[in-house]
Amino acid sequence: MESALEEIEFLALSANRVDVLRLLAERGHTRTELASETGASQATLGRILSDFQERSWIRRMDSEYTATATGELVATGFTDLQAIIETERRLRDVVDFLPAESMTFDLKRLANATITTPSQTRPNAPLSRLLELLEDADEVQTVSHAFNEQTITVVQEQTATDSQLFNGVFSRRAIKALAADTELRGRLEALLGTDNASVRVLDGDVPLAVMILDDVVYLLLRDEYGVLRASIDTDDEVIRSWAQDAVDDYWADATPLDLEDDEFSE
Structure with missing residues (x-):
């Protein structure tokens, strides 16, 4: 099993992964909708969705994908971390x-x-x-x-x-x-x-x-x-x-x- 830092790195190294998980934590999306909102190709989306399903971060219901409870937890935590880092970067020169x-x-x-x-x-x-x-x-x-x-x-x-x-x-x-x-x-x-x-x-x-x-x-x-x-x-x-x-x-x-x-x- 990957460490927590490795999981963070997995998510952070791809803006598409971050965007897809955030969107699915908000509501269910089809692959077509995800492609439209993220600009990612179908091949890229296929890999992302497969990786997320493997981690039990998302589930598929008919044609839609949606985040699981743990997927929402990861999405919320990562969004909070991004906000913290963005705030720190803005305050870095005046801290x-x-x-x-x-x-x-x-x-x-x-x-x-x-x-x-x-x-x-x-x-x-x-x-x-x-x-x-x-x-x-x-x-x-x-x-x-x-x-x-x-x-x-x-x-x-x-x-x-x-x-x-x-x-x-x-x-x-x-x-x-x-x-x-x-x-x-x-x-x-x-x-x-x-x-x-x-x-x-x-x-x-x-x-x-x-x-x-x-x-x-x-x-x-x-x-x-x-x-x-x-x-x-x-x-x-x-x-x-x-x-x-x-x-x-x-x-x-x-x-x-x-x-x-x-x-x-x-």
């Missing part, structure tokens, strides 16, 4: 920058996420993606270790025109950096002066930068030196729930920002 300890959801939830990385022609692509989403959002919630010039400018302008509601939790260091810059301090004061925005300060490190823009979750990924390496955004419901819990927890632990405090004085 070192993920706040993995804070991400309590299954990484498979990122399978359809949009990953944006800098390039020579678009070095600010991740930030540009954020600003694009930010300008269209009606409600924004965030927790972050940074609050950059472009972001606070958009938020301040949107909240000032009643186009957006904003709640943000930031590290004390991030707020100090803004307060030390005359122009940005003015933006921050204007933001705090509107009824559409609330800002809180958190002591200690903030290990992630997550923003909820209506139904979209946006993650900014930075390296150990604070350099922006990538961004990920998704409307996955499970990740949305995780992000909301994270923002709520940080919000509860933070204190309302008062720029009159001595530490933020000009």
Whole structure:
């Protein structure tokens, strides 16, 4: 009897085998239907169906073939493995920058996420993606270790025109950096002066930068030196729930920002 790895290799080495088993796990098919959907020749299909019957993965009923219970098990497992590998390949270049300890959801939830990385022609692509989403959002919630010039400018302008509601939790260091810059301090004061925005300060490190823009979750990924390496955004419901819990927890632990405090004085 072949080993489990040999069986996996048998299936994986032929795209036609994978497609045929997947189709038969969904419903019964005739050989003509299988040929039409896979593009495989009748000779190839004959070999595949014979091999599958030998393994008891499929059975024939009249002119149709259908997967057995174990055939469905193999098809489902292999499809899951493919999805995992495809997700891993997409995340491979950014995995070192993920706040993995804070991400309590299954990484498979990122399978359809949009990953944006800098390039020579678009070095600010991740930030540009954020600003694009930010300008269209009606409600924004965030927790972050940074609050950059472009972001606070958009938020301040949107909240000032009643186009957006904003709640943000930031590290004390991030707020100090803004307060030390005359122009940005003015933006921050204007933001705090509107009824559409609330800002809180958190002591200690903030290990992630997550923003909820209506139904979209946006993650900014930075390296150990604070350099922006990538961004990920998704409307996955499970990740949305995780992000909301994270923002709520940080919000509860933070204190309302008062720029009159001595530490933020000009």
